[in-house]
Amino acid sequence: MQSVLIAPSTSAASSNFAMQSYPRLARRTMIASGSRPLKVKFILPALKEATDPQWRPIKYSLFPPLGLATLAAYLRPDDQAIIVDEHVQPLTLDDEPDLVIVQVYITNAYRAYKIADHYRSLGAFVCLGGLHVTALPEEAAPHADAIFLGPGEQTFPRFLEDLRTGRPERVYTSTTGRTLERVPPIRRDLIRRTSYLVPNSIVVTRGCPQHCDFCYKDAFFQGGRGFYTQRVDDALAEIARLPGRHLYFLDDHLLGDRRFGEALFEGMKGMKRVFQGAATVDSILRGDLIERAAEAGLRSIFVGFETLTPDNLKRSNKRQNLGRDYKAVTDRLHSLGIMINGSFVFGMDDDGEDVFRRTVDWAMEQGVTTATFHIQTPYPGTKLHAHMVREGRMLTRNWNLYDTRHVVYQPARLKPETLKQGYDWAYREFYRWGSIARASLHHGTLKHQAKHFFYASGWKKFEPVWDILIRARQLNRITPMLEGVLARVTRRKRQQPAQVETQLLPVIQPETTL
Ligand code: B12
Numbered sequence: 001m002q003s004v005l006i007a008p009s010t011s012a013a014s015s016n017f018a019m020q021s022y023p024r025l026a027r028r029t030m031i032a033s034g035s036r037p038l039k040v041k042f043i044l045p046a047l048k049e050a051t052d053p054q055w056r057p058i059k060y061s062l063f064p065p066l067g068l069a070t071l072a073a074y075l076r077p078d079d080q081a082i083i084v085d086e087h088v089q090p091l092t093l094d095d096e097p098d099l100v101i102v103q104v105y106i107t108n109a110y111r112a113y114k115i116a117d118h119y120r121s122l123g124a125f126v127c128l129g130g131l132h133v134t135a136l137p138e139e140a141a142p143h144a145d146a147i148f149l150g151p152g153e154q155t156f157p158r159f160l161e162d163l164r165t166g167r168p169e170r171v172y173t174s175t176t177g178r179t180l181e182r183v184p185p186i187r188r189d190l191i192r193r194t195s196y197l198v199p200n201s202i203v204v205t206r207g208c209p210q211h212c213d214f215c216y217k218d219a220f221f222q223g224g225r226g227f228y229t230q231r232v233d234d235a236l237a238e239i240a241r242l243p244g245r246h247l248y249f250l251d252d253h254l255l256g257d258r259r260f261g262e263a264l265f266e267g268m269k270g271m272k273r274v275f276q277g278a279a280t281v282d283s284i285l286r287g288d289l290i291e292r293a294a295e296a297g298l299r300s301i302f303v304g305f306e307t308l309t310p311d312n313l314k315r316s317n318k319r320q321n322l323g324r325d326y327k328a329v330t331d332r333l334h335s336l337g338i339m340i341n342g343s344f345v346f347g348m349d350d351d352g353e354d355v356f357r358r359t360v361d362w363a364m365e366q367g368v369t370t371a372t373f374h375i376q377t378p379y380p381g382t383k384l385h386a387h388m389v390r391e392g393r394m395l396t397r398n399w400n401l402y403d404t405r406h407v408v409y410q411p412a413r414l415k416p417e418t419l420k421q422g423y424d425w426a427y428r429e430f431y432r433w434g435s436i437a438r439a440s441l442h443h444g445t446l447k448h449q450a451k452h453f454f455y456a457s458g459w460k461k462f463e464p465v466w467d468i469l470i471r472a473r474q475l476n477r478i479t480p481m482l483e484g485v486l487a488r489v490t491r492r493k494r495q496q497p498a499q500v501e502t503q504l505l506p507v508i509q510p511e512t513t514l
Pocket residue numbers: 045046047059060061062063064065066067068070071101102103104105106107108127128129130131132135148150151152153156203215216250251252379380402403404405509510511512513514
């Protein structure tokens with residue numbers, strides 16, 4: 001990495017200053033030569049730990065960078081494009097692209113800025129966008145020629161036109177007119193499929209109809225629609241383009257729009273797919289959409305239980321969970337043969353020292369297959385963050401620590417170190433051999449018990465094996481097995497416990513705070 005030379009340029013005036021100081025930057029303005037094809041580099045920078053030899057590659061070799069592949073679809077056919085996901089491949093910095101597009105999450109922000117500064121110093125036109133840029137545009141702006149707030153489907157093509165005519169703006173904000181209709185097919189040809197355990201990840205909606213105070217969603221979609229879907233035909237066409245059987249829907253809330261869900265699952269019925277996704281507690285209890293999903297091939301679901309305490313739910317505006325019978329949720333999913341990845345947050349204001357034991361016990365008693373625990377993390381831009389700032393409770397602005405594994409705020413009823421220890425304990429406890437066995441016994445049939453046991457232990461207990469496979473670049477050999485993993489669920493009849501074929505493979509889930 002070269003040293004960072006660029007002076008902060010938050011205004012047009014300072015931007016001009018930068019251009020006078022560094023003659024090589026003239027190349028940036030030459031892009032405007034109308035019909036000339038562009039050399040474009042899309043980068044998903046790795047978070048800091050990815051450069052550490054001890055890091056856990058499996059967690060970051062799950063899903064390809066769909067956001068960048070979505071943006072690449074707006075280029076002209078004669079433009080040259082490359083996507084570099086630094087989690088799975090080295091990033092070389094000695095090339096000279098015309099245009100560099102960097103996706104910024106909170107935990108990769110510092111690295112993203114360094115990379116951006118580097119390419120600006122070489123004269124490339126650098127764009128920064130994504131969740132963290134939207135939350136903190138003033139922080140990102142000095143590192144970019146243009147920043148993008150909100151989803152990119154409307155702003156990015158507009159920017160490309162502006163760039164080619166020599167009039168790019170400094171800030172592009174997504175507001176009205178958000179839609180996924182008539183968006184070009186995502187550029188999957190730019191994704192190195194063999195580097196990912198789940199190359200067939202897909203997103204058919206944007207946002208979520210709910211408004212939880214701790215979630216990135218409201219800030220990211222501010223100024224326009226906060227939940228919208230693809231046309232069902234387009235979603236089905238995208239699914240049909242994906243090879244193999246297994247799909248992973250990365251949508252925040254796959255069951256968020258009933259009509260869309262019904263049509264999607266109806267269309268998928270004949271496609272012989274098996275898939276995983278995420279949804280809310282209330283949507284699983286309401287109507288029969290979850291059954292339709294199961295019939296279409298849903299085999300595992302990420303559910304945002306978050307907390308077992310109603311006061312926590314009220315405070316965080318997680319109203320859709322209030323008064324819901326969580327046990328009815330797990331029972332219903334089990335009866336449909338759908339495995340559960342339960343998401344739980346520790347450190348909410350009503351949480352005392354008993355929260356860890358209570359939560360882990362509950363998850364085991366309900367036969368939750370895999371659990372994702374989070375330390376509550378107030379992301380900039382969220383209502384939760386504003387609230388914590390008002391109360392003077394934020395402890396650090398080191399974004400590297402905002403990974404839901406560190407305590408970055410002062411909890412109300414816990415010491416920060418107790419929260420961290422409790423969180424670590426919860427993971428250890430839930431994934432002990434004895435705990436996995438205990439949770440497995442929740443299920444009625446031997447097959448279901450065995451399936452649970454092997455899935456949960458496969459993910460956590462054999463992690464070193466996954467890592468060796470990744471380092472040996474053998475991940476693609478695993479993918480076909482994963483496609484078979486959730487495959488056969490022979491249901492006797494509706495609402496009866498499912499007969500499930502057992503295989504030794506993990507349930508892979510992104511660690512999101514749904
Ligand atoms: C899959 C996923 C992962 C995967 C892989 C990510 C990948 N390869 O892209 C893995 C498992 C590695 C992961 C890890 C983490 N994740 Co994650 N993850 C997601 C998830 C579920 C889907 C991402 C996705 O594909 N979205 C769909 C695409 C189409 O949208 P997109 O990526 O946002 O891109 C669009 C726009 O953002 C925009 N855009 C993006 N970049 C740019 C750049 C430019 C120039 C332009 C014009 C536009 C633009 O245009 C795109 C099209 O609209 C999201 C939730 C979500 N719904 O987004 C959480 C999410 C992004 N993750 C989150 C977090 C916190 C993490 C972790 C820190 C947490 C943890 N506990 O481990 C880690 C660290 C990740 C890191 N590298 O820093 C948070 C981010 C919060 C924040 N404020 O940044 C989210 C929002 C979850 C949540 N609800 O809190 N994650």
